[in-house]
Amino acid sequence: MQARAAQPEQAGNDAVLAGFRRSIDNIDAALVCMLAERFRITQAVGEYKARVQLPPADPDREARQIARLRSLAEDADLDPEFSEKFIRFVIEEVIRHHQRHAAAEAEAG
Numbered sequence: 001m002q003a004r005a006a007q008p009e010q011a012g013n014d015a016v017l018a019g020f021r022r023s024i025d026n027i028d029a030a031l032v033c034m035l036a037e038r039f040r041i042t043q044a045v046g047e048y049k050a051r052v053q054l055p056p057a058d059p060d061r062e063a064r065q066i067a068r069l070r071s072l073a074e075d076a077d078l079d080p081e082f083s084e085k086f087i088r089f090v091i092e093e094v095i096r097h098h099q100r101h102a103a104a105e106a107e108a109g
């Protein structure tokens with residue numbers, strides 16, 4: 001006879017899975033804190049760029065960041081495609097913030 005597949009609600013009683021999930025929760029918390037810190041500094045970069053009238057996006061800098069992170073990802077056994085998608089996603093959001101700073105600066109004259 002074949003064993004019945006466990007249902008997702010049974011996962012709550014699984015001590016092994018609970019141990020893995022504690023570690024995942026710690027890592028997710030660290031990721032959020034690191035992202036918050038990254039956005040804190042890019043906020044300052046956006047204000048500075050708007051003040052000295054530098055463009056929000058710097059494609060050459062992005063290309064260097066992506067190449068570096070792809071190489072780090074390969075060394076760390078992480079999919080470089082994923083690391084590129086992730087950093088592009090973050091940088092796109094930063095550029096939107098920078099554009100808002102530039103618009104506010106232009107409006108203030």
Ligand SMILES: O=C(O)C(=O)C[C@]1(C(=O)O)C=C[C@@H](O)C=C1
Nearest residue numbers: 045056057058059061062091094
């Ligand atoms: O380094 C900059 O010039 C930034 O504005 C920061 C940042 C980033 O989030 O890393 C964002 C936008 C640029 O296109 C490049 C990099």
